[in-house]
Amino acid sequence: MDISQKKQRLEYQEEDIRKRVAELGKQITKDYEGKNLMVIPLLKGGFIFAADLIRTIPLKLAVEFITTSSYGNSFESSRNVQVLKGLDRDISDFDVLIVDDIVDSGTTLKAITQYIKDKNPRSVKTCTMLDKPSRRVVEITPDYCGYEVEDVFIVGYGLNYGDHYRNIPYIFSVETE
Ligand code: IMP
Ligand code: MG
Secondary structure, X not given: OOOOOOOEEEEEOHHHHHHHHHHHHHHHHHHHOOOOEEEEEEEOOXXXXXXXXXXXXXXXXXXXXXXXXOXXXXXXXXXXXXXXXXXXXXXXXXXXXXXXXXEOOOHHHHHHHXXXXXOOOOEEEEEEEEEOHXXXXXXXXXXXXXXXXXXXXXXXXXXXXXXXXXXXXXXXXXXXX
């Protein structure tokens, strides 16, 4: 999919993102002091944000990844969340923080939160870089969130358009029709 023909708009530049991520990291550091933090980024979308975020958290922390089913090339979120690669270790001693790029319908975050809860960790919280509350289908609010966005298709900073653009260091929106 070629993005150059589409109308694009810059939403958040690198410097804004860096500052906001540092604020989130500071809050998380405060909240998890004395706990046993395990950060679980959701692949693929959550990896860039999670990589930046954990480097602003000067605590001892563990990292494990979960791969969830993705959008493919469509702009509609799948209502049927699949765990393509799950956890293969015991997490009952950990305070888990699930990290993803964006909450849209909320289906993914809700399903993964339940998947983690079923493994009986000490606690579970969620952190997303972006939140599109106007698109919510199931009830869920991330415990930590970078920015709320309108109902637009977002690309960059881990978010894909087709197979590409996750590596763009800033966040922009594209016209999808
Ligand atoms: P949900 O299950 O509908 O909340 O969708 C969550 C997943 O859909 C996110 O983890 C993203 O990977 C993807 N997604 C949702 N909105 C966007 C977007 O605007 N751009 C790119 N990916 C998105
Ligand atoms: Mg994703």
